[in-house]
Amino acid sequence: MDKVDQYLIAATRENTKKSYAAAVQHFEVEWGGFLPATADAVSRYLADYGATLSINTLKQRLAGLARWHIDQGFPDPTKAPIVRQVLRGIRATHPAQERQAKPLLLTQLETATQSLDAEIAAAIEAHSRPLLLRLLRNKALLLVGFWRGFRSDELVRLSVDSVVVQPGHGMVFYLPHTKADRQYRGTPFKMPALAKLCPVEAYLAWQNLAQLEQGPVFRSIDRWGHVSEAALHVDSVAPILRAILAQCELEASELYSSHSLRRGFANWAMSSGWDIKTLMTYIGWKDVQSAMRYVDAQDPFDSTRAAVSPILTSK
Template structure:
């Protein structure tokens, strides 16, 4: 790989690169399309998958095909009028409600944390180091992910040498690259030390137990208690969280994902009086639309703005 290729490779987030590669593979290998593609071929591809793929997935497939053509020096067929018109038609005939991860509420966070504390103590008493390591890691991942509102890929890319702890005050986590950091300047995130559900003490307990000095913070652990040198793969994060939630007795664990921690914190913050600007600065959102996607209203059914059900008269009117 030439130096130019190295820098070109670094200019794209790993998650984006993988998803684009999968999209091009789907178009070319699974569907049988030819590259470079014509606008008519792209339009037929959209039509063939209008019933089976979500609008956001189709949009991502178009972005991947567009990027492939640009990278290879070919005209971008996805910008052709026929492709745009077909896509708008699919949006009109196949409207889809955007799926969002269920937010983890503070009460549930406490429930999972308490279960992990008990599991850690049980494993320590039994001399079960592999289980003790896993539960200690999971507690640190859970609390840090919630109180910092981290994305899943940010948790998996966090490095020990980029975390600094100020005893009794908090911790600073530096990420060389984040989704909103278009200038690649790196971003520092601060998390406070708390009286309970503390991310700082949970993090310190994990790195001390695993004897981590550098490298990825969150890593795989095998059945013998060997801690991997590499960080957790992003695709393993959601199954890990769902497994922990299920073990802790959280209802419907399959409705949660890596975004559940981020959404849970955003809802906790707004319900405790944080304004949108403060929340955006803390989490790292660059625009209001991104923030509002994660926040649910304090009164989602407008009950308090209209009237409680038991105050309506027999005709359904306000008293």
């Protein structure tokens, strides 16, 4: 493999590579298609799954097939008019409302944090270090994830080496790359210390007890209180969040995911008077469409929104 090939591989994100590989495997193995494929074969493939797979999933499969053909030097059958027409027909025949995670409201964040604080106090009294570690990690994960609107993959990629903390003032996280950072320039994320629900205090409490000096911020913990050297798996963030919310008896906790933190913060910010440009800059969105997918239209009769007051100010 020469340097050009190495850089080409590096330019494609790992999740994208996995998605493309899964698309090719699904076409070849599960459907029984042959590569290189014809436009007719791709059209029949779409038709067979048009009623069972979402339009976004079908588009991802097409992207994977397109990449395979381009990489192998074959004409791309997914660009054929018949394929595009079949896809439009599927969208018209099987319209589906986009599923979105339930936003975590500020009042719910406060309830969950109070529940964690009560458990933390009980764990300290019981001298249970394994439980205390887990609770402090979960509290930091919850508050950092909410106040920065981080995705689950961003949370698990946070590194102690790339965090600068000023107790009582704030901290800065640095991520070498994000989904919106197409140029791989790296992005700093500032976070102030807060009078309530403070992510800086939560982060420091977790870091100090776990004695983290380098490596991932958020890690798994075994029953004996051993903190792993590796980061949490990206798929474990949502179950941790649901467990936190279930413990404080939040209704329908199973409907929440890691995107609930991002959506919850976006809705809080807009309800607190942020303009869309400020929100986009803070979160890191590059286009309005991406931002608006996370923001619900405000109900003028919703008293719970009106009761939320801004607290994102430095101590």
